Amino acid sequence: xxxxxxxxxxKDLFLEFPGNAGARPVLQGVNLTLREAEALVLxxxxxxxxxxxxxxxxANLPRNAxxxxxxxxxxxxxxxxxRKEELRGIRGRExxxxxxxxAAYLNPLFxxxxxxxxxxxxxxxxxxxxxxxxxxxxxxxxxxPDPGRVLSSYPHQLSxxxxxxxxxxxxxxxxxxxLIADEPTTSLDATAESxxxxxxxxxxxxxxxxxxxxxxxxxxxxxxxxxxxxxxxGRVVEExxxxxxxxxxxxxxxxxxxxxYEKIGxx
Amino acid sequence: xxxxxxxxxxxxxxxxxxxxxxPLRSISALKDIDLSVEEFKTLGVxxxxxxxxxxxxxxxxxxxxxxxxxxxxxxxxxxxFRRDAQIIFQNPYNSLNPKxxxxxxxxxxxxxxxxxxRKEIPGRVAELLKTCGLAEDSLDRYPHEFSGGQRQxxxxxxxxxxxxxxxxxxxxxxxxxxxxxxxxxxxxxxxxDKFKLTYVFIxxxxxxIKKTCDTVAVLRGGLLVEKGEACQVLQSPRHPYTxxxxxxAREA
Numbered sequence: 001x002x003x004x005x006x007x008x009x010x011k012d013l014f015l016e017f018p019g020n021a022g023a024r025p026v027l028q029g030v031n032l033t034l035r036e037a038e039a040l041v042l043x044x045x046x047x048x049x050x051x052x053x054x055x056x057x058x059a060n061l062p063r064n065a066x067x068x069x070x071x072x073x074x075x076x077x078x079x080x081x082x083r084k085e086e087l088r089g090i091r092g093r094e095x096x097x098x099x100x101x102x103a104a105y106l107n108p109l110f111x112x113x114x115x116x117x118x119x120x121x122x123x124x125x126x127x128x129x130x131x132x133x134x135x136x137x138x139x140x141x142x143x144x145p146d147p148g149r150v151l152s153s154y155p156h157q158l159s160x161x162x163x164x165x166x167x168x169x170x171x172x173x174x175x176x177x178x179l180i181a182d183e184p185t186t187s188l189d190a191t192a193e194s195x196x197x198x199x200x201x202x203x204x205x206x207x208x209x210x211x212x213x214x215x216x217x218x219x220x221x222x223x224x225x226x227x228x229x230x231x232x233x234g235r236v237v238e239e240x241x242x243x244x245x246x247x248x249x250x251x252x253x254x255x256x257x258x259x260x261y262e263k264i265g266x267x
Numbered sequence: 268x269x270x271x272x273x274x275x276x277x278x279x280x281x282x283x284x285x286x287x288x289x290p291l292r293s294i295s296a297l298k299d300i301d302l303s304v305e306e307f308k309t310l311g312v313x314x315x316x317x318x319x320x321x322x323x324x325x326x327x328x329x330x331x332x333x334x335x336x337x338x339x340x341x342x343x344x345x346x347x348f349r350r351d352a353q354i355i356f357q358n359p360y361n362s363l364n365p366k367x368x369x370x371x372x373x374x375x376x377x378x379x380x381x382x383x384x385r386k387e388i389p390g391r392v393a394e395l396l397k398t399c400g401l402a403e404d405s406l407d408r409y410p411h412e413f414s415g416g417q418r419q420x421x422x423x424x425x426x427x428x429x430x431x432x433x434x435x436x437x438x439x440x441x442x443x444x445x446x447x448x449x450x451x452x453x454x455x456x457x458x459x460d461k462f463k464l465t466y467v468f469i470x471x472x473x474x475x476i477k478k479t480c481d482t483v484a485v486l487r488g489g490l491l492v493e494k495g496e497a498c499q500v501l502q503s504p505r506h507p508y509t510x511x512x513x514x515x516a517r518e519a
Contacts, residue, residue: 256446263478
């Protein structure tokens, strides 16, 4: 079936935010296919609709957002027609997220270990003791030194890079098929950024998930992606491998992104 | 000529963990920093998060007082220190008062330092906003009506309102898109020439530092591990930590 060639397929997605002054269109016909176990970078300026596209994949949208038409197929199933219970079954379990600011998504009142364990208990039906063991193993896999100590630390005791690793460990807890990373390195410094990027590449080998990586920085595409999609004003305006896109950008926004990258994105 | 000179600056912060936890613990944020800021030059300060970059900026402006060491400034070059030295922060969402219209925010330093009379204000502010690349109808709007990049332009206009000679840019673009960053960097360079400014540019992006700075200081864990001409340090770093940073930046 041509329909199911990708693990996640977005077709002609239109989305708007209704308002008093008329509806504000945010997505205007997004087409995007994420293939099994590939790394795809979705790049564009802020406000181009990248994050909303990402959230649409599990129908996990702000309450006032309205999808007017289009479809999202996850492994042959229409996400937009799923019932609440079905959505709960794929959110975090099949399609997991990593966001920009890990500290904002980690609960400051609980230890890192108990938060990872919670995801394991929920998605893999393990008792607490076993879940904590798995959590420690996960922390080791995201290359956290001294995972035992980190397990009993609170988020504020860890650096931004460490918290991001914790967040990644948590999202891998259920062995998802798709990992959507929304600007996961933007708040990190350059060294932490390259470590996290390398970690993503390694983890893809081990866990065989497909990665949708959202960014405004094309250097990410160069470093991790097999394919790049450029988004502008609610549409995917260009698509191709890094070599194709960087050698001959066709859309003016791609050119803009390339110029910024050439100028201040690399040494 | 040195505009500002830091001699042997150290800064410790004290952690009060409560009476029962025993004596106060101290954390050393900066240790024995010697650094000078030359007039009309741009000094870059790089380092990972937590290395003491912002603490250094605050000490330069005497927003906080160092634990030991001295900061000298040239009173001939910066006669009215609070007026002549300004800072732009990373996050334009926090650094502008949400209840002040743009005209009020930008006019405030002008009025405080007696730079413009009240009736000249609208004209002066409009001109400054235009210099910073903002539309003329921005005057009566509020910060929330602007995007991150525009907000940072407002913060720049406000910092320039007192006609400073010395400007500290503390990660001024790192919360913005790369395309917007590139545009703001051009603006900073343009303003530097136009107003004859001396910058301290704090960033963890080495490519940005290379684009803007004459000299660079590398901080790590509160220690100054390397300083020198920007092109030289970035081309052939001597300290292993600097080398690591340069490698990370070249990978990009």
